[in-house]
Amino acid sequence: MASFEGVIVGAGHNSLTLGAYLAKAGVRIAVIERNPEIGGGCTTEEVTLPKFRHNLHSNFYIGIEDAPIHEDLELHRYGFRHILPPVQNAAVFRDGTSVIIHRDIEKTCESFARFSKKDAETFRTLHDRYAVRMRSLINSLLYSQPLPPDELRDRIRGEEGAEFLGYAGLSMNEAVDRHFEEERIRVLF
Numbered sequence: 001m002a003s004f005e006g007v008i009v010g011a012g013h014n015s016l017t018l019g020a021y022l023a024k025a026g027v028r029i030a031v032i033e034r035n036p037e038i039g040g041g042c043t044t045e046e047v048t049l050p051k052f053r054h055n056l057h058s059n060f061y062i063g064i065e066d067a068p069i070h071e072d073l074e075l076h077r078y079g080f081r082h083i084l085p086p087v088q089n090a091a092v093f094r095d096g097t098s099v100i101i102h103r104d105i106e107k108t109c110e111s112f113a114r115f116s117k118k119d120a121e122t123f124r125t126l127h128d129r130y131a132v133r134m135r136s137l138i139n140s141l142l143y144s145q146p147l148p149p150d151e152l153r154d155r156i157r158g159e160e161g162a163e164f165l166g167y168a169g170l171s172m173n174e175a176v177d178r179h180f181e182e183e184r185i186r187v188l189f
Contacts, residue, residue, distance in 0.1 A: 004030040012040020020073050063139040091188040099188045116182035126179065130158060 006022065008015045019031040037043050041057030046166065053093055058121040064082060069075065084143035090100040112120035118182070130138060137156070141147075156165060167175050176189040 002030075004028045006030070007032060010040065013042045015040070017069055017073070024073065063135070063142055066139045066143075068143055089188065090185035092182065093184060093187075097184065099184050101188070102176075112182075112185055115184050117181075119180045119182050119185045121180050123185075130164075134160065134164065 005028045008019050008029060008031045010039050011019075011022075011031045015031055017039065019029050022029045031038075035043075042055075044053040046053055065084070070080075084103060086103050088101045088103060090098050092098045097114075099115065100108065102108045102111070105124065108127075109124050112123055149185040153165060170178070171189070176186050180186050181188070
């Protein structure tokens, strides 16, 4: 019987990434999965209709194209690549309407503006602040060891930094409610 220094239960994308880093560091690791396919939320299955495949969970890989895992684990050698669809997320409602987040900010704002021009402009402002101007900072926080609160405050300054840090004490619902007024848009988030 094989012996291992560690066992990871579940073979979703995060577990597989952890296992790959541990193996690269020389740790004998086993990753076990109860389902017939590995990948967890990255898998697709026919859950509603025959031949209509659903992505079961995988969405919003914030900054994934800048993540260090690609280079660290040499994923290109194994044929890995991300396919980032033009539509990132959507909420569909009983009345046949929908709110959609596209990779294209203009299309997203058009979708929001059908219900609230104010929410569309709020989204544009937040997108510019966090997805454009603060992108490198946010990516560095996503892919680095967490900083102690005092050190984080020292690194993030100014009005935008204070706003960013102000989210720390809020629930997701409180943050969404702070910025958006239209219920459909709130539901999307």
